[in-house]
Amino acid sequence: MVALVEERLDSGARGRVHRHAAECPACRELLVAVMRSQSCPGPLDAPLPPCGPAAARTWTPPGVLDEFHLVRLLGRGGMGAVYLAHDTSLDRLVALKLSVALEPDTSTLDSFAIEARAIARIKHPNVVTVFRAGQVEGRPYLVYEYVDGKSLAELALPLPWRYALDIALGLARGLRAAHQRGVLHRDVKPGNAILDADGSIKLLDFGLAAFVGTDRSKPWAVPGVVGTPRYMAPEVRLGAPATPQSDLYALGLLVYELCTGRVPHVRASGADRVAAALVPLVDLVPGVDLDFAEAVERCLEEDPSARFGRVDALCTALERLGARGQDAGFAPVRSAAIAETRP
Numbered sequence: 297m298v299a300l301v302e303e304r305l306d307s308g309a310r311g312r313v314h315r316h317a318a319e320c321p322a323c324r325e326l327l328v329a330v331m332r333s334q335s336c337p338g339p340l341d342a343p344l345p346p347c348g349p350a351a352a353r354t355w356t357p358p359g360v361l362d363e364f365h366l367v368r369l370l371g372r373g374g375m376g377a378v379y380l381a382h383d384t385s386l387d388r389l390v391a392l393k394l395s396v397a398l399e400p401d402t403s404t405l406d407s408f409a410i411e412a413r414a415i416a417r418i419k420h421p422n423v424v425t426v427f428r429a430g431q432v433e434g435r436p437y438l439v440y441e442y443v444d445g446k447s448l449a450e451l452a453l454p455l456p457w458r459y460a461l462d463i464a465l466g467l468a469r470g471l472r473a474a475h476q477r478g479v480l481h482r483d484v485k486p487g488n489a490i491l492d493a494d495g496s497i498k499l500l501d502f503g504l505a506a507f508v509g510t511d512r513s514k515p516w517a518v519p520g521v522v523g524t525p526r527y528m529a530p531e532v533r534l535g536a537p538a539t540p541q542s543d544l545y546a547l548g549l550l551v552y553e554l555c556t557g558r559v560p561h562v563r564a565s566g567a568d569r570v571a572a573a574l575v576p577l578v579d580l581v582p583g584v585d586l587d588f589a590e591a592v593e594r595c596l597e598e599d600p601s602a603r604f605g606r607v608d609a610l611c612t613a614l615e616r617l618g619a620r621g622q623d624a625g626f627a628p629v630r631s632a633a634i635a636e637t638r639p
């Protein structure tokens with residue numbers, strides 16, 4: 297979310313903002329609120345809350361929430377903090393996300409509710425499972441299956457293209473299940489996909505999801521410039537509604553990044569942004585399968601109508617390619633890639 301700053305600042309200022317936001321919960325929440333609303337939350341003349349680590353004005357959760365004992369922090373995002381927790385009633389480890397804002401605003405409450413319902417509706421092996429939605433001291437929390445692994449944002453890139461194909465197929469299947477249940481994700485990015493120790497991939501963080509119903513005879517479109525700018529489809533950046541094709545674009549970008557270690561379409565910052573030509577995967581990834589490259593690049597077409605019509609079509613294309621490579625034996629490559637973490 298905080299990636300909004302990437303669009304507006306030079307790299308020095310961007311680094312300072314990122315470093316500060318990493319330390320300062322108040323500013324991190326403010327940035328996320330701005331990102332969500334695309335405007336300044338609250339009246340412009342309202343005093344800003346005190347800032348800085350000393351202010352540490354986040355709520356500290358108790359060690360025990362209902363039947364869940366917090367074990368350790370797994371990660372922090374714009375929505376709150378995710379903890380490893382022990383579910384004492386079922387005696388298993390779970391991941392527990394909770395808002396640590398001192399006073400969660402309505403957008404936070406809405407986001408937790410949307411996420412819980414979206415994931416509960418999907419139910420797919422490539423989408424993290426949600427077990428429970430609760431509240432503690434007026435703050436929402438969600439309990440998910442614990443995925444003992446790494447997010448794609450933590451992996452050292454590039455990955456071998458064949459391994460990226462496996463990940464792409466898993467994510468495309470998860471996204472297909474979401475779309476089939478009438479859910480657009482709207483924030484597909486490496487930090488929202490997690491690989492477990494066996495190498496299976498799961499899509500998470502449906503906090504920005506939108507429900508579109510399941511009637512495929514009508515075009516799906518959800519208004520609102522929502523998502524992480526770096527992975528946003530060009531039409532969404534320009535204010536067009538999100539569609540299944542904008543989720544496809546983000547997935548294509550993610551897979552391109554896995555294979556090459558960089559995102560395509562590098563643009564100048566600020567108002568001077570111009571779309572740069574996409575460097576074909578064949579020029580960057582030695583030995584890449586041409587059909588795989590074509591499938592990824594099709595997701596990245598600037599014109600949404602030139603992308604796949606549905607994620608189903610991408611799944612079919614990737615499944616065909618995956619079957620072709622069955623004999624190649626990529627398990628050792630996969631284990632090495634998971635073991636190595638981004639420096």
Ligand SMILES: Nc1ncnc2c1ncn2[C@@H]1O[C@H](COP(=O)(O)OP(=O)(O)OP(=O)(O)O)[C@@H](O)[C@H]1O
Pocket residue numbers: 297298370371372373374375376377378391393424440441442443444445447487488490500501503
């Ligand atoms: N089910 C899970 N199992 C293990 N780790 C998880 C799980 N869910 C989330 N995490 C960890 O917590 C981090 C933050 O999770 P998540 O993206 O859901 O939070 P968020 O507040 O919505 O973040 P964002 O700023 O991307 O919206 C993830 O990158 C991951 O490292």
